[in-house]
Amino acid sequence: MDFEKIDSYLKENLNEFRYQHTLRVVDMGIILANKHGYDDILKVKLACYFHDAGKNLSPNKILDMVSNEGYKLTCEEIENIHIYHGVASMIIARDKFNINDMEVLNAIKNHVTGVEKMTILDKIVFLADFFEMGRDFDRVHKSRDAAIIDLNLDEALILAYDSTINELVSKRRFIHENTLRARNFILRKLNNCC
Numbered sequence: 001m002d003f004e005k006i007d008s009y010l011k012e013n014l015n016e017f018r019y020q021h022t023l024r025v026v027d028m029g030i031i032l033a034n035k036h037g038y039d040d041i042l043k044v045k046l047a048c049y050f051h052d053a054g055k056n057l058s059p060n061k062i063l064d065m066v067s068n069e070g071y072k073l074t075c076e077e078i079e080n081i082h083i084y085h086g087v088a089s090m091i092i093a094r095d096k097f098n099i100n101d102m103e104v105l106n107a108i109k110n111h112v113t114g115v116e117k118m119t120i121l122d123k124i125v126f127l128a129d130f131f132e133m134g135r136d137f138d139r140v141h142k143s144r145d146a147a148i149i150d151l152n153l154d155e156a157l158i159l160a161y162d163s164t165i166n167e168l169v170s171k172r173r174f175i176h177e178n179t180l181r182a183r184n185f186i187l188r189k190l191n192n193c194c
């Protein structure tokens with residue numbers, strides 16, 4: 001894979017803040033993969049590099065791409081179309097860079113809300129995005145410690161979800177159902193609930 005080509009694309013299509021965030025997500029993804037025994041570092045790098053590739057596209061462009069992909073969105077989803085930048089990023093990786101590994105494409109697509117039954121790669125990218133080292137606020141520290149010190153990805157995910165959901169509730173913002181489904185699925189697993 002030509003990482004120089006990917007890097008130039010991201011430099012051209014992301015603002016400086018998002019580009020630097022992306023590099024930190026790649027670094028954190030590799031740290032998490034090493035800590036948790038996930039040895040396909042190439043997949044981690046690809047998924048982390050591309051995860052926000054569509055983040056700076058206009059809302060209309062994201063809506064076009066997602067609609068052409070066959071998604072039928074509700075009015076709340078259209079109003080909050082930024083939630084679908086993961087799908088737009090996945091389309092860029094697949095169509096502009098010929099990435100066809102479904103595990104990588106799904107991790108890119110799922111990084112915003114997560115889904116039920118996340119793979120280890122999904123979890124690594126989701127968490128690397130949530131607590132990369134540029135995100136230095138109290139609400140991410142517990143999740144980072146759980147993933148890196150306690151080596152418990154599911155506990156780290158619950159902390160990440162609860163923090164994100166609290167933030168969204170405090171700002172009276174829309175919460176996508178995948179966020180709730182993914183969070184409850186992990187909680188059920190941690191509680192050994194059927």
Ligand SMILES: [Fe+2]
Binds near residue numbers: 052085129
């Ligand atoms: Fe993102």
Ligand SMILES: [Fe+2]
Binds near residue numbers: 051
């Ligand atoms: Fe991100």
